[in-house]
Amino acid sequence: MDLPSFMQRAADGVYAIDTGFQREGFDAACLLVQDGRAAFVDAGTNFAVPRLLAALDVLGIAREAVEMVxxxxxxxxxxGGVGLLMQELPAAxxxxxxxxxxxxxxxRVLWQGALAVYGEEEMNRSYGRLVPVDASRVRTTEDGMELxxxxxxxxxxxxPGHARHHHCLWDETSGGVxxxxxxxxxYREFDVAGKAWIFPTSTPVQFEPDALxxxxxxxxxxxxxxxxxxxFACVSDVPRLTALFLSILDAMVALGRGLPDSPxxxxxLKAGLFEIYLASLRQHGCAMTDSEIHSLLEMDLELNAQGMGVWLEKEAKQNISKN
Incomplete structure (x- = not known):
């Protein structure tokens, strides 16, 4: 089956859908399909919903066959798009x-928190107004439970580590998480000879490196x-990526703790993070110019520096309370 450009088959029954958020190749939702039934893992923003529904149409899956978001x-x-998406999926x-x-x-609290980080213009441009989900359709997960x-x-x-409200899903059938x-x-732009490069994200406000x-x-x-x-999407060679992730995380922590609290x-932090990422990418074999790399990572540098600043402030307060 030919798939549209915004969809790719990631594994058995798993499709990555480019939500179009910020740029192509940046943000993906996943569609899991099994015996005619379906589930979405992540949903992007409100503006992603048309693509998610189009993916169902491409695969011939009825809206009523989607059991979970x-x-x-x-x-x-x-x-950001789950409320709007749920309105289209009556059985989910x-x-x-x-x-x-x-x-x-x-x-409302979620909106205000993001508003403080991004500002109203960016919120309206990138996310749109958030749609609430009826409480009767919401269930909560527990560690170790099986869906x-x-x-x-x-x-x-x-x-936890990126956020305290974060869970992941282990799909043994496809051998993927x-x-x-x-x-x-x-980001796929940094792939070299078929090998991916990876780095931690410390966006505000619950970055906790030890937990991560x-x-x-x-x-x-x-x-x-x-x-x-x-x-973005699917990567393999997990042992190598694990070691790379942890080495960069350690370098980020050392950078943050080595800087004095000053204006x-x-x-x-932004400059130091770029040096860490650039050195790692050069070791990875990335041949892009420094400016090309910086352009791709500009938003991450800003948000990761913000999140590290929040973490460092919390850590300083904890150290004071201990003393």
């Missing part, structure tokens, strides 16, 4: 992390053949 966490590039149940479910039922799609098992993994943002970001390391090691211990990343720290 499962956002990995409630950041808006993953869950929304499965959310217990820390995030209430924000999908009543998204079933036509007998296909998805095991829930509680994976739907990782959301826990296992970082991997534990979550990544827990995923790696499953020995998955592949990872389904929201940013210049945010800009110093």
């Amino acid at each position: 499962i956002p990995t966490h409630v950041h808006l590039d993953h869950a 149940t929304l499965w959310a992390h217990p820390r995030g479910a209430r924000h999908l039922i009543d998204p 079933r799609l036509a007998g296909r098992v998805l095991r829930v993994l509680d994976t 739907f990782t959301g943002d826990t296992f970082g970001l991997s 390391k534990e979550s990544v090691l827990r995923i790696a211990a499953l020995h998955p053949q592949r990872l389904y990343l929201t940013h 210049e720290r945010h800009e110093e």
Whole structure:
């Protein structure tokens, strides 16, 4: 079957759908299909919903055959479109992390939190108004529980570190984990000789590096053949990517703890993060110019520096309280 340009077959019964958020090749939702039944993992923003519905049409799946919508966490590039999507899927149940479910039922706090980071103009341009989900259609997950799609098992993994409201899904059938943002970001522009490059994301406001390391090691211990990343699509060679992820995470932590708390720290974090990523990419064999690399990573540098700043402030307060 020929697929439209915004869809790719990631594995057996797993399709990555480019949501078109920010740019092509940046943000993906996944559609899982088993024996004519379906589930979405992540949903992008409101503006992604037409593509998600079109993917169903391409595969000949009725709206009523979608049983579950499962956002990995409630950041808006993953869950901003779930309310609008649920309106189109009359038989679907929304499965959310217990820390995030209430924000999908009543998204006002979620909206205000994102508004503080992005501003109203960007919120309207990139996300649109959030649509609440009827509480009767929402269920919460627990670590280790199993969700079933036509007998296909998805095991829930509680994976804090990027956000405390983050869970991942282990699909043993395809040997893959739907990782959301826990296992970082991997843009296809940085692939070299078929090998992916990956790096952690520390976007505001719940970046916790120790918890993140534990979550990544827990995923790696499953020995998955592949990872389904929201940013972006499917990657394999998981042992190598695990080592790369952890090495960059350690470097990010060392950078943050080595900088004094000053008005210049945010800009110093951005500059330091770029040096870390650039050195890693050069070692990876990336031949892009520095400016091309910086352009692709510009938004991540800003958001990761913001998130690290929040983490460093929390850590400083904890150290004061201990003393």
